[in-house]
C-alpha cells in the first residue's frame with residue numbers, strides 16, 4: 001500500500017540483491033511458421049499443477065518474443081551441470097554470437113514443434129497461454145502439454161556464477 005512516499009529501490013540495488021538468489025538455468029525455445037529462437041533464462045518457475053502452468057520472463061527486445069507470440073507455443077529445457085557451455089551459447093556469450101545456437105546440443109520435438117533438448121534435466125513443451133509486458137520484460141505463461149525428464153543434476157546460477165555442487169564421498 002502506498003503511504004505517499006516513494007516505495008521504489010534503485011535498479012542497481014535491486015539487481016545486486018536479486019543476484020544472490022539461486023535459480024535453475026533453462027533454455028527457452030520456440031519454432032514454427034514465425035521463426036525459431038532460443039535463449040538462456042533463470043526466470044522459469046512453476047505456477048500451478050492443475051492446470052499444469054509454468055512461467056518464464058524474457059527481455060521484450062529479444063527476438064524470441066515476437067516469434068513465440070506468433071507461433072503460440074514454446075518449450076522450457078532445464079539444464080544440467082554438463083550444460084554450462086550450452087548455457088553460454090544461448091546467452092550469446094560465445095566468441096561468435098551469430099553462430100546457429102541450435103548447432104549446439106541434440107534437439108528433438110514433442111507435441112508443439114518447439115525444440116526439446118534431448119538430454120535436458122526436464123523439458124516442458126507448452127502452449128502459450130498468456131504473454132504480458134511489465135517494464136522491460138514479458139512474462140510468458142505456458143500450459144505444459146508434454147514433458148521429458150532425465151536423471152541428472154540441475155545447473156544452478158547464483159551470485160553471477162554457476163554453483164556446481166560437489167558430491168561428498170561416504
Ligand SMILES: Cc1cc2nc3c(=O)[nH]c(=O)nc-3n(C[C@H](O)[C@H](O)[C@H](O)COP(=O)(O)O)c2cc1C
Pocket residue numbers: 025038039040041042043044057058059062063087088090091092157
Ligand atoms: C544464467 C543466465 C540467466 C539468464 N536469465 C535470463 C532471463 O531470465 N530472462 C532474460 O530475458 N534473459 C536472461 N539471460 C540473458 C539472455 O540469455 C541473453 O541476454 C540473451 O540470450 C542475449 O540476447 P540475444 O538472444 O538477443 O542474443 C540470462 C543469461 C544467463 C547466462
